[in-house]
Structures are given as structure tokens and as C-alpha cells.
Amino acid sequence: MSNGRYELPNKERYQLIKESGFDGVLLWWSEGFGRNYYLDAPEMAREAGLFIENIHTPVQNQDHIWQDNLDGEALFDCYLKCPTMVVHLPNEKKPYNQLGLDRIKRMADKAEQLGIKVALENLQNLSNISYMLEQVDSPSIGFCYDCGHHYHYYPDKDLLSMYGSWLMALHLHDDNGSYGMHGLSLDGTIDWTIAMKNIEKTGYTGPTAIEAMYWDYEDLTAREFLHRAYESGKKLETLRN
Numbered sequence: 001m002s003n004g005r006y007e008l009p010n011k012e013r014y015q016l017i018k019e020s021g022f023d024g025v026l027l028w029w030s031e032g033f034g035r036n037y038y039l040d041a042p043e044m045a046r047e048a049g050l051f052i053e054n055i056h057t058p059v060q061n062q063d064h065i066w067q068d069n070l071d072g073e074a075l076f077d078c079y080l081k082c083p084t085m086v087v088h089l090p091n092e093k094k095p096y097n098q099l100g101l102d103r104i105k106r107m108a109d110k111a112e113q114l115g116i117k118v119a120l121e122n123l124q125n126l127s128n129i130s131y132m133l134e135q136v137d138s139p140s141i142g143f144c145y146d147c148g149h150h151y152h153y154y155p156d157k158d159l160l161s162m163y164g165s166w167l168m169a170l171h172l173h174d175d176n177g178s179y180g181m182h183g184l185s186l187d188g189t190i191d192w193t194i195a196m197k198n199i200e201k202t203g204y205t206g207p208t209a210i211e212a213m214y215w216d217y218e219d220l221t222a223r224e225f226l227h228r229a230y231e232s233g234k235k236l237e238t239l240r241n
Helices: 010-019 036-046 062-066 070-080 098-114 126-135 147-153 161-164 192-201 222-239
Strands: 024-028 051-056 085-090 117-122 142-144 167-171
Touching: 010 036, 010 126, 010 222, 024 036, 024 117, 036 051, 036 192, 062 070, 070 098, 070 161, 085 126, 085 222, 098 126, 098 142, 126 142, 142 147, 147 167, 161 167, 167 222, 192 222
Parallel strands: 024 051, 051 085, 085 117, 117 142, 142 167
Antiparallel strands: none
């Protein structure tokens, strides 16, 4: 909702999301992608009557989390300021190290003190996710299941069997669109009956969170896009039961 034909005043953006039927929202915690209003976003979302499901940490510098330098410390400090956050770990070409493990453990300690969650999201980074989930014994560290990333990068792996016991957040989108993902659910080729049943088997009881982008829907108005997103989310909800 932040670029192109969907450029809207910030408060109007959240009001429109609420009017479309949504109860909550996923937010972004950085100035990346031109979202320089991010510090005010939580208050604006709450004023519109939306709860904040989670906030996505910056992705542009995600590899710095392993690095022993000022960039690594700056990213770590940023993560410590993020409420209920979803984190990208580096990909398989940048394997975990002791410094990275120590930082994740420190994040877990801080999260426990504040009563928040830190969910590690799947991309091309399964070995790093596996190691951190196995090594960091904390109720505040868990897994964000991104269904679109799953079927785009690892369609033959059963990620929910691997990480379902840690599941604490969802990013749901289909495998169509310019990037082969982030389309509206039910617009691509993912079998959502199976996908939602697999989510339900984990015991996850949190929100059905949609992370679709407008990239291939620019023929729709913002209101029309949000209506379609809401209707797709309602259909996914029925498939969980």
C-alpha cells in the first residue's frame, strides 16, 4: 500500500484496511522501501482499530547479524528495538557462527524480559533457522511460516513438520506474480486446502495473516485490492477448520 498507484496518506491507509474487514495488520520496522513513517505506524494502526500482529525487521542488512563489526552491532541494536518481530536470517551461503548465536540468545533474553516474540522466517536459510531453533531454548524464539517462500524455494520439504512446534507467525501469499510469490491467496497454484490443514495440524491458533503485494494488481484500486485480500483470507480461515 505504500508505492505506485496505492500511494495513500498514512492514516488513511490503516483506516481503509480496517474498513475492508481486517482486524490486524503486519507492519515494517525501517525506512527501507521508502517507509519513513514506520516509527508512527503502530500508533496510527491502533487508532484505526487494528491490532499489530507483528513487525518485520529490516531485510536490506540481514547478513550483518553474523558480522563482528559496527554494521553487525547496529543491526543487532535495531532488532532489540523491534516489538513482536519477524526476522530474516542470512541464507545458506552465509552459515551461522558463534557471534550470531550469541546475538540471537541475547535477543531471546531481551524478548523474554519484554514479553514479546521473535519469529525466524523461512527463505533460502533452513540450515541457519534449524541451528538457531535447536540451540536457543526460549519461549520467545520461534518460527514464522512463509507459505509462498516455502513453495518457491523448497517445495519438496515439509517445513511444518520440521518447524511446526515452534510456529508463532504466518505470512500467507500465493506463488504467482512478478516474483513468483506474494500474490493473493487462491490466485496461484498452491493447494491451500493442504497448506491450511498442515498449519492447523501444528496447533497454531494465531491469526491468518496475509502478506500479498499489489505488484500484479495495479488494475485494481486500493479498496478493490484490499477487498479481494480480505475475501481470500476469509476463505483460508474456513480451510483451517
